Amino acid sequence: MSPSAIQTVPTGTNNWWKEATIYQVYPASFKDSNGDGWGDIPGLIEKVPYLHSLGVDVVWLSPMYESPMHDMGYDVSDYEKVLPAYGTVADVENLVEECHKYGMRLILDLVINHTSDQHQWFQESRSSRDNPKRDWYFWRPPRYDDEGNRMPPTNYRGYFAGSTWTWDEHTQEYYLHLYAKEQPDLNWDHPDARKAIYDSAVRFWLDRGVDGFRVDTVNKYSKYTDFPDAPITDPKSYIQPAIGMWCNGPRIHEFLREMYDEALAPYGDVVTVGELANTPDPGHVLQYVGASAQQLSMVFHLDIGHIGMGESLEDKYILQPWRLTEMKSIVTKWQTFVEGTDGWTTAFCENHDNGRSVSRFASDAPEFRERSAKMLALMMVTMTGTLFLYQGQEIGMINAPRDWSIEEYKDIEGLGYHREAQNQVARGVDPNRQERIMDGLRTLARDHARLPMQWDDTPQAGFSEGIPWMRTHDLYPEINVRRQEGDPDSVLSFWKTMLHLRKEYRELFIHGAFDLLDYENQQTFCFVKSRGESRALVVLNFTETEQCFQAKWATGMRLLVSNYPESGVASERLGPYEGRIYVFDNCTE
Incomplete structure (x- = not known):
């Protein structure tokens, strides 16, 4: 079939974005076309056919705007220009055209809580x-x-x-500035500032054909502008955690409704995906994502990314042991809150702000990493909501080796925590702080997701002919696209199959009601998806040892897919990191 004849997945009366799989591209690390060590938009254009072959519907391009790059483009100095290392505005227009040619869409990152201090x-x-x-x-x-x-x-x-x-x-x-000192916060209470944001950051790109935005830090635009002090929770420090002073402020829904009415709605069914932190109440989240609210299409609930992190902002990178019931609770909460409402939800377990899911939630040991990646794929494709896939997730990329030193880490946040820990050690405040922070960074750091994409086994993983801005993973000769494309048993081939099944069973997997089974079990994660008379059973083993599940759950059902060979799949015993999906034969459309 020619690219021009390919259409996006039929959605009936649903918005196109509900049944889409959205693939996040981190441009610095995706594909370098000119050998300067930085990924760029022409490199991404070159890989659009690959993304189409994977089965994704939408490309989300992380910030590519002109920027001093203190925070990898989340410090924008001009919304209407592109960082020269990434390309030009014309390159983005060409990317829009190429995505549309393949029946895909393009969304950009909208960073409008703050600008660069160079703006x-x-x-x-x-x-x-x-x-x-x-x-x-x-x-x-x-x-x-x-x-x-x-x-x-x-x-x-x-x-x-x-x-x-x-x-x-x-x-x-x-x-x-809530973030770096080079990222001053915009005052959304000023109407002229809001108008300029809509004109420069939103309409400028919608006029060039983009199909929507991932909206950065979406609930931080409305501050409590009397700026009261935060409660003192750390008597040893002048500065205190203060997230409540700027999340979900008094005018936030007013601002988002205005942006929808004035800058988004005139362009038709534009998708907006908000990054919604520190909003634990599902009822409050529905105020953002209900169709009748006319504010956002959907939001990211960041809880799954926080698994294993410290409970406070100060201790974010102090690695914490976690139990499978924690993940079950999070998934259940955000899978069920839209049932019976006019809201919508999202499903993801990787992005540019977290370590790799195989390394965090399963096992990246050589004997388990492929099974782990496939098991997590089984979990994700059966989730209700719009599915988000992060670059490299489809080949099972893993965290950087644990023996890498802090010198290999580039992220402003992780380096800031490490530097702060060094100072605390030097002052004798906490002699083990630096060691504990470094241990946390080895698992949780944002850097892990930002290593160059592993395309093949040539030097620099085929990412660049030059020296990459960030070191390539030591295992790229083993974990890369080229090696997996020709292997029907690879993680990449498995993801392609699973994305096809997600659309074939869309009523169950994308729109189905979620019901958790056996909550207290700390080894297996089992749940049912249902819609009408149709049902699917998902059973997942999150351990490296054999585990049982209750075979009666699968009575009258057939095995749809497993990440293990066919032998033994009817058994009530799950192998290490095994996952299966069972369905009724009448579940397909």
Whole structure:
């Protein structure tokens, strides 16, 4: 079939994005076309046929805007330009055309909680206290302690360690930044700032044919602008966790509805996927994703990415033991909350902000890693909601080797935590802190997802003819696309099969009701998907030893697929990291 004849999966009366599989591309690490060591948009265009052959419907391109790259493009200096290392605006337009030619769509990352400090808006804002754009950002005077020392306006701790406030010598005030000091927060309470955001960041790209956005930090636009101090939970520190001061603020739904009405709705059925942190109440989430709310199409619930992390922001990278019941609770919560509502949900277990799922949730040991990747694929494709796949997940990429030193890590967040731990050790505050943070980074760091894509066994994994910006994984000769494309038993071939089955059984897998079985079991994860008279049973072994499940659950059902050879699949015993899906014969459309 020619590319021009290929259509996206039929959705009937559903929005196109509900039944789509969305593939996230991290541009710096996907494919370098010119040998400079950085992935780029022409390289991505070259791989669109590969993505189509995989069975994905939408490409999500992480930030490619002009940027000083302090936070890998999440510090945008011009929304209407592309970082030269990635290409040009024309390259993005060509990417849109190529995706559409294959019946696929393209969404971009929308980073509008903050800009770079190099953005023209902020340059004007900091130029003087009476500049017209001064209040497009948050500026506050200092306060002073009892000894007359200048102090930040509040005691807030930022996401990248340190205070959320930075002193500006020129205008003698502090500005707010939830992330790095190079990422000042925009003041959404200012109507002119909102209008400029809609024009420059949203309409500019919709006019060029993109089909929607993944919306970064979507619930942080509305701050509590009286800026009260956060409660003191760490008496030894001036700065305190303060997430409640900026998540789900008083005007957030007003802002999102306005953006929908003014900048999105005029372009038709544009998809928006919000990154929704720190919103544990499903009822509140429905205020964002209900169709009647007209704010967002769906959101990411980040809980699954937090498994194994420390409970507080300060201890995020202190690795914690976790139990399978924790994952079961998270999955059940976000699989069931939209049932009977006009809302929609998402399914994912990897992205650019977390370590690789095989290494975190299963086993990356050589004897188990392929089975683990396939078992996780079985789990994900049977989840209700829109499925998100991260680059390299389809070949079972794993975390960087544990013997890599901190010098191989590049991410601003992980390095900030490591540096903070070094300082604490030097001050004698916590002599083991650096070792514990490094141990956590080996599993949880954002860097693991950002290693170059492993295309083949040539130097640099076929990612680049030059020296990559980040070291390629030591195991790329064993784990790569070329090797797996010709192997019917590979992880890649398994994902292709599973994505096909997801669409064939769309009523069950994409739209089905979720019911958990045997919650207390810490070794197996079993659940039923149902819609009408149709049912599917999913049984997953999350251990490296043989486990049992209750065979009566599968009575009257047939085995649809397993990640093991055919022998033994009717057994009530599951092999290490085995997964199976059983269905009734009348489950297909």
